[in-house]
Amino acid sequence: MLKDALAAAVVAALLALPLLGFRLADSQQGLSLDYRFAWVGYAAAAVFIGRLGMAFAAAAFSRVFQRKRQTLLPLAGRPSRNRKIVGWLLVAAALLLPLAPFADRNLIDKATLLLIYVMLGWGLNIVVGLAGLLDLGYVAFYAVGAYSYALLSQTFGLSFWLCLPFAGALAACFGILLGFPVLRLRGDYLAIVTLGFGEIVRVVLLNWESLTNGPNGISGIQRPSFFGLPFLAAAPGRTTFHEFFGLPFSPGQRIIFLYYVILVLALATNLFTLRIRRLPIGRAWEALREDETACRSLGINPTRTKLSAFALGAMFAGFAGSFFATRQGFISPESFTFIESAIILAIVVLGGMGSQIGIVLAAILLVGLPEWFRDLQQYRMLAFGGAMVLIMLWRPRGLLASREPTIRLAADALEAAPQTAGEAAR
Amino acid sequence: MDYFIQQLINGVTLGAIYGLIAIGYTMVYGIIGMINFAHGDIYMIGAFISLVGFLLMGVLGISYLPLALFTVLLLSMLLTAVYGWAVERIAYRPLRGSFKLAPLISAIGMSIVLENYVQVAQGARVKPLPPIVHGGFELSAANADYHVTLSYLQVVIVLVTVGLMAGFTYVITRTPLGRAQRATEQDMTMASLLGVNVDRVVSTTFVLGAALAAVAGLMVTLYYGVIDFYIGFIAGMKAFTAAVLGGIGSLPGAMLGGLLIGLIEAFWSAYFSIEYKDVAVFSILVLVLIFRPTGLLGRPEIEKV
Amino acid sequence: MTAAAPPLLTVEHLTMRFGGLVAINDLSFTARQRQITAIIGPNGAGKTTVFNCLTGFYKPSVGRLTLTPPNNGGCFLLERMEGFRIAKDAGVARTFQNIRLFAGMSVLENLVVAQHNRLMRASAYSVAGLLGLNRYTRAERQAVELARYWLDRIELTGQADWAAGNLPYGSQRRLEIARAMCTEPCLLCLDEPAAGLNPRESAQLNELLLDIRGQHGIGLLLIEHDMSVVMQISDHVVVLDHGAPIAEGTPDMVSNDPAVIRAYLGAAEGEALPPDVAGGLPTAPPC
Structure with missing residues (x-):
């Protein structure tokens, strides 16, 4: 868990280094570079903590998540x-x-x-x-x-x-x-x-x-x-x-x-x-x-x-x-x-x-x-x-x-004549 | 005549850049069947990293041009590849095999994130870079009417592209990595059953695509001398058009498509109107898709019933 | 024998090439009204390709496919028609080898969608339907009744509001046949309807198909591997091998044909059949 978070932090630092760590500033002679390496540190730290937190949360709620996994084809069984x-x-x-x-x-x-x-x-x-x-x-x-x-x-x-x-x-x-x-x-x-x-x-x-x-x-x-x-x-x-x-x-x-x-x-x-x-x-x-x-x-x-x-x-x-x-x-x-x-x-x-x-x-x-x-x-x-x-x-x-079906057999039967399915002749 | 040849040169240069970006689209599409909408922005990030790199070379006092170019190229490929990897890991991998539109929406979201991240981090203003590679070949005939310029930069762009393409084709056709990749492209489930680490193959695909996009970004930075956070969108769209035009999933197709798009754009701007060059490109895309939906080099798809 | 029944589908010199590959080579046969015609052959013999040519998914390279519906003077040249028109105008319905239901829609919806063209006319291309006119409501009620009839036939009335994709495999097969029948076709093409069914389901299927033939008086065209199905219910069998017809006739005739045995077993001529394989080609009298 710690290793994973560290790796994520390293990646975050790499991501942040070129674009957050340096800033292209306009100056008299065209562009110049400003440095904000502290931001790289913030980014890495944020990702590290976030990743750890996520891991803890996932461990704590793993049962909940498991239950929430949806079935393949959600089709409401009764009119919602x-x-x-x-x-x-x-x-x-x-x-x-x-x-x-x-x-x-x-x-x-x-x-x-x-x-x-x-x-x-x-x-x-x-x-x-x-x-x-x-x-x-x-x-x-x-x-x-x-x-x-x-x-x-x-x-x-x-x-x-x-x-x-x-x-x-x-x-x-x-x-x-x-x-x-x-x-x-x-x-x-x-x-x-x-x-x-x-x-x-x-x-x-x-x-x-x-x-x-x-x-x-x-x-x-x-x-x-x-x-x-x-x-x-x-x-x-x-x-x-x-x-x-x-x-x-x-x-x-x-x-x-x-x-x-x-x-x-x-x-x-x-x-x-x-x-x-x-x-x-x-x-x-x-x-x-x-x-x-x-x-x-x-x-x-x-x-x-x-x-x-x-x-x-x-x-x-x-x-x-x-x-x-x-x-x-x-x-x-x-x-x-x-x-x-x-x-x-x-x-x-x-x-x-x-x-x-x-x-x-x-x-x-x-x-x-x-x-x-x-x-x-x-x-x-x-x-x-x-x-x-x-x-x-x-x-x-x-x-x-x-998804709600556009037409139901059950509701339809109620609307027309209440008859059992077997009697429905052509 | 000289005007024509000049446009040809410009078109080929532009085409090389589009082709490099198109490879990223075509590989990702081939392997996981999604339009990597954020790829254009990966290219934009590559351009920004290169720009930072050049300025850094100036600060460090490396003035020997080939060395500086090479260092920046490597640096930008490497760091952009990290972006490509991270995007896949965060936004696409958890959605693999899920509902078809989910990865596309996630990719559009990622594209918006990357664009605005760069805008926030670097400002919205256009970033200029003074020309670094100067000079070129002047091709003139005895009569003064004939005059064509072929800049060194254009030569470098085309040479680097050809070199990368050659290396890339070698990797895909001859190495175990390439074999694993082609296997994954054919059938992901089967490949994983046969011991191919599909996750790693997909990651590698994104890394390679991003690295090539970074090269394209570097070249654009040098060639046009101005970049902003919005360049990724249009270039990405054209590169995707190039990939489709060449036949999506086909590497030579992507290159050919890029070349064609570059030429169409150059000639259309030169002979008709520069405002409508994008319209021309997309109209051609529509025509190709209607009359040859598999693209120029794509394999025809027989409908399995 | 019902061999004198008028022809329903006449296939003449059908040839289909994919590039250099010849999938079907000069195939001719006739399927008759009120008969079950089976096309059999080893894997890769080109059976499904015949269906795909017939239902407009492929355009045949050469050949003529003539459909002569009963109680309708005209005839249709299927090879010249667009895919959906073959189903809409000529009345050819089909099922697929790998079931193609509308998995996310309910069972009932699957059967109502199959009556699309009739309902479209009734709803005056949605205008009457949007206004809620009586004539559409009536047509929809009729459509549901037809669906209910078929639901009863395939014993899925209780699951009518389920998502079709959630049904067990055997029920999905039957639903696909019912869906095809809801288009009220004159020719029903079934691509391996018994694949993946257990013996009990397979027997049920035989019964259903015979009922369809008997009560609805339409022709059936069948691709099947399961010989127990083919031999028990078909009136006429066409055997394909490598895209070419090698035998044709009643199930009896075909199962004793040396060319057929050779194609299935790869045995040399005159060689005796091993008993277990001979059992795989049972000879049952056509019904």
Whole structure:
């Protein structure tokens, strides 16, 4: 145990020596070296103690760990009522959040951001969680949605609610456009092609200045209105929201309105997914994830089935993108880098592939918590990456991995006529 | 004509660097079937260690260039290899044989960790290094229109790459280590039943891949003279593209793929537009995968039913 | 004898090459409606390759595969069809040598997924399903009834909500056959259905296959090593060796054919069969 910890400490020292022990400092003559060998010592000591602690903990809890090892295929034996209750509680909490006494503008704003990620996670879940297609370029569809809303509203002056379906449809078209040639590829190749596609979209947004204004982005994007009532202190010739309802004007109203808009959008995504999972297309997605060869032998068209998952996932990203654009009022290619795709994918996988509530938990863990530590700027992403690794090591199948069957024989028998299995004739 | 040859030289140099990184991807993919997403960042770490090494040579007063280059090369290969080993040990080994996407997510997490670790430790600003290897061959014809530069550095890059490739091919095809590695690649369970220490073979694969990435990092530091913590992402992606293009799992394929990507990038930048060079690279990747999914030198895969 | 039954599948001059390797060489045979046709042969004889050509996983190098479904005037040229269409339009269902269930999904789901195409039409490609229209609900109930029928047949009703991957091996084999039957095929191809089954399970399987033939009136095509299965239930046997057909006929005829005995035993012509091996090729009258 001690030897192991010592070895770990030596490795840590070796790792830390070049990059922590020396610091490249800018000086008059270009670069110079600073020395911080003490840090190497700290790193080694930390690893030594940590390793020892882990060994002790493992020895102490070995029995507990053993018991927790999951069975091969977790499939709930009975309907998990608990999860349904948790789901409704979460929805209720989300609905009531703006009324809570501690809900200041900042909190609502952060919750809105969180909900964007939840919605993106739910959208990507159709592609990755249900259909098992590894998409590393999901952010491209998000970008398509955001830019299509921004451009449509700026060029034609269309309202948010009018643009929303357009943006979704356009993103879905991009999904089909990309999916058609690449969906026959093997899993990992698909991952890398989608990754490349995400980069292509970003590079095009960055360089097609006449359309997208390049790296400067598009600003002054129209904010959404409440059925035509804008959230402004005063609008010449129009009734504003606060005037119509006879409320005093407050910028917080728009924030709360935006919060409810994304809540509705996200819940719609969730409802859609829950519903389509129980339809033949949803079952075919899951079957495709399990075994594509068997699917073909049952007469399921793999390309078309995958394409539908890809397009629907893209569509929800398009909706989320439109919302993002209208919320920010400003978009630039910088918001659509690979790291966003990685975060969304991590939310889906960490949540436990296919689990809708798991995605909410993972989003809170990965996006919500680091948001509170924004002051620690630099360390935020470091902690984020570290959390991704640790959660995967802790629960490789995700936080909530068990799967609920989409249809049950027992429940079905109750619904129809209570008959014994033997009597069920054709 | 001279412009064409100049681009050819630049492309080959760039291709050599991509090829070295691509080998790391292709070996790891071949052996444990995962995309080692953090490999690009291992290369970035190699570049930073080399940069520290060169400055250290300056502090220590070693001014004889070949000696300094060689020392830094060794140092950076060694220390980067430790990074490669540690990444595998911490983030991938516990997940081996578990759910398929878990190692990939872990690798993406590791990539984020490494990037931000370097950013925190060394600062986000671009790090410049004044040119160390000067001069080159000037190839000019009698008429003054024809003018091509082949710098010594480019020669060194290509020579070192060819040398490493030769050595590497020897290791894989002729030594017991290589045999164990190829056996593990074919069937990990069987190899371990036959007494191959699979853990060690996988570790060695990561160490070798990281060492080659470190060489690539050193060369980039010398060639471009500027590095930052973000170089790993794009280079890693292109190198992976190179590995896929050449046929993943195939060493000569990785080298060939790297060369092609380097050439495509150089020529596209020279003749079309420098902004869209990455788009060109990825478009070609997509085309290759659609029409020849096994890559150029990959073995065709017959679907077993 | 039922030899006069109309042909269901006609294989003519089927040849499959992989690079230089000839896996199947000029194979012709006919499988008839309401009959069980078995393809047997030593390991590596190319049996599974025949199935893969038949179900669209490989494109044959040469040859014609004609399927003539009953009560449907047309016929299908299988070698020209995409894999999934062979199952969807022509009605050829298959099982796999190494079972390919949707292991993470429940037993019932496996059987419902097999009815995908009918349910897709009923749900108007998900539109009616999303709106919760009556016509989809009814179709789904029918699908469950069909699944329940097969669950009863394979005695898995009690485990309907289990993950398919958690079933014991023998049950998985039966489930795979039931899943294939849920596509309502006219030809069912079984790739070594008795592999890994104990004698009791194997006898159950025989019964199931004979029932399928008798009650559903479809043709069965069978690859099998287990001679007790082949000899007891098949109407017609095709013997392959090194990709080439060497004998064809009733189980009786085939098991006495010297070429077959030579292929299986590698014995010289005229040599007497050792008694234990002769017992491995029992001669039972076709049912």
